[in-house]
Amino acid sequence: xxxxxxxxxxxxxxxxxxxxxxxxxxxxxxxxxxxxxxxxxxxxxxxxxxxxxxxxxxxxxxxxxxxxxxxxxxxxxxxxxxxxxxxxxxxxxxxxxxxxxxxxxxxxxxxxxxxxxxxxxxxxxxxxxxxxxxxxxxxxxxxxxxxxxxxxxxxxxxxxxxxxxxxxxxxxxxxxxxxxxxxxxxxxxxxxxxxxxxxxxxxxxxxxxxxxxxxxxxxxxxxxxxxxxxxxxxxxxxxxxxxxxxxx
Numbered sequence: 001x002x003x004x005x006x007x008x009x010x011x012x013x014x015x016x017x018x019x020x021x022x023x024x025x026x027x028x029x030x031x032x033x034x035x036x037x038x039x040x041x042x043x044x045x046x047x048x049x050x051x052x053x054x055x056x057x058x059x060x061x062x063x064x065x066x067x068x069x070x071x072x073x074x075x076x077x078x079x080x081x082x083x084x085x086x087x088x089x090x091x092x093x094x095x096x097x098x099x100x101x102x103x104x105x106x107x108x109x110x111x112x113x114x115x116x117x118x119x120x121x122x123x124x125x126x127x128x129x130x131x132x133x134x135x136x137x138x139x140x141x142x143x144x145x146x147x148x149x150x151x152x153x154x155x156x157x158x159x160x161x162x163x164x165x166x167x168x169x170x171x172x173x174x175x176x177x178x179x180x181x182x183x184x185x186x187x188x189x190x191x192x193x194x195x196x197x198x199x200x201x202x203x204x205x206x207x208x209x210x211x212x213x214x215x216x217x218x219x220x221x222x223x224x225x226x227x228x229x230x231x232x233x234x235x236x237x238x239x240x241x242x243x244x245x246x247x248x
Contacts, residue, residue, distance in 0.1 A: 001240065001241075002141065002238060002239070002240050003238070003239055003240060003241075004236065004237070004238050004239075005128055005130065005235070005236070005237045005239075006235070006236045006237075007127050007128055007233070007234070007235045007236075008232075008233065008234045008235075009127065009232075009233050010231060010232045010233065011116055011149075011227050011228060011229055011230065011231040011232075012229075014125060014227065015116055015117075015227075018116055018229065020113070020229050021108075023051055023105065023106050023107060023108040024051050024052055024055050024106070024108065025050065025051065025052065026050075026051045026105045026106055027048060027049070027050055027051065027105075028048070028049060028051060028096070028101070028102045028105045028106055029046055029047065029048045030046070030047050030049075030092065030095075030096040030099065030102060031044060031045070031046050031047075032044070032045060032046075032047055032091075032092040032095065032096075034088050034091065034092065047089075047092055047096075049093070051105060051106035053081070053093055054069055054070040054071070054077075054093075054097065054106050054107070055067065055069050055070075056070075056077065056080050056081070056084070057069075057070075057073070057076055057077060057080060069107065069108075070097050071097070071103070071107050071109070071110070074097070077093075077094070078090050078094055081093050081094075109164055109167070110164060111164060112151075112161070112162055112163060112164035112167060113150075113151065113164070113167075113228070113229055113230075114151075114156065114161070114162075114228075115151070115156065115221075115223070115226035115227055115228050116226075116227050116228065116229060117226065117227050118156060118205060118221040118222070118225070118226040118227075119205035119206050119219055119220070119221055119222070119225065119226075120219065120221055123205070123227070124202055124203075125202055125203045126200055126201070126202045127176075127201055127202060127203070127233070127235065128200070128201040128235065128237075129198055129199070129200050129201070130198070130199045130201075130239070131196070131197070131198050132191070132192040132193075132196070132197040132198070132199065132241065133196055133241070134193070134194070134195050134196050134246070135193060135243060135244065135245070135246070136192060136193060136241040136242065136243055136244065137190040137191060137192045137193045137241070137242050137244045138181070138190065138191055138192050138199070138239055138240075138241060138242075139187075139188070139189070139190050139239060139240050139241075139242050140182070140184045140185070140186060140187060140189070140237065140238075140239045141187065141238040141239055141240060142187075142236075142237070142238040143184050143185045143236070143237050143238075144234070144235075144236045144237075145173050145174070145175065145176060145234065145235045145236070145237075146171055146172070146173055146175075146233070146234050147171065147172045147173075147175035147231060147232070147233050148169070148170070148171045148230075148231070148232050148233075149169075149170055149171075149228040149230045149231040149232070150167060150168070150169055150170070150228065150230040151167050151170060151223055151226075151228045151230070152166060152167055152168075152170070152223040153170045153172070153222075153223045153224040154222070154223055155220055155221065155222050155223070156221040156222065156223055156226065157221075161223050170223070170224070172224050172225075174204070175203060175204055175225070175233065176201050176202065176203065176204055176235060177201070177202055177203075177204040178199055178200070178201050179198075179199055179200040179201075180197070180199060181197075181199055184201075184237055184239075190242060190244075192244075193244035193245075193246055194246045194248075201235070203227070203233075204225055205225045205226070206219075206220070206222070206225055
């Protein structure tokens with residue numbers, strides 16, 4: 001008989017109390033000097049707006065593909081602001097979009113979102129256990145595994161991780177570790193039979209085998225082996241048990 005283990009989970013399943021900042025619903029203030037034609041003079045005012053103004057294009061569309069922030073594609077924003085408000089406000093918002101404080105408040109991709117946890121936190125998550133009864137060997141038949149996230153795949157102190165301009169969609173197939181036996185990605189290899197055995201699968205936090213913690217390389221926090229706010233995991237393993245006869 002063939003068995004299948006299919007496991008899916010996300011960072012939010014593991015850390016349900018984790019809160020990401022809702023940049024779109026923040027409010028910003030900005031000082032702006034402009035010409036007031038009614039008084040025929042220049043004046044300075046402090047404006048306060050919801051960050052939603054930078055997420056206006058496509059905001060009523062049904063698909064996220066048509067929703068773009070000002071910082072993703074600003075081609076139509078000035079005209080949209082002028083139509084929604086007036087030219088003065090359009091000029092003010094365009095100027096505000098380049099302000100560091102405003103971008104930090106409103107742009108959800110401006111400040112790099114870093115992982116929730118990495119190897120330095122000693123976090124462990126066991127997502128699958130397979131019991132192999134005595135007298136049977138396990139044979140892995142097919143494996144599909146993926147960890148998808150938005151961030152970086154370099155050491156976390158590297159500039160491509162600390163600077164959000166370099167963040168992008170990433171994927172890793174070998175996100176897991178297994179407690180013993182053969183690699184589950186190998187076919188026609190067998191393991192077990194001489195006693196009852198349990199193989200545990202958990203999230204891997206290092207590209208090195210962590211059985212030798214004395215080596216400093218084992219503790220380098222790396223983007224590929226961390227849990228990001230956007231992390232999603234899928235693990236599908238087909239396997240079967242083959243009867244064997246222990247001889248010793």
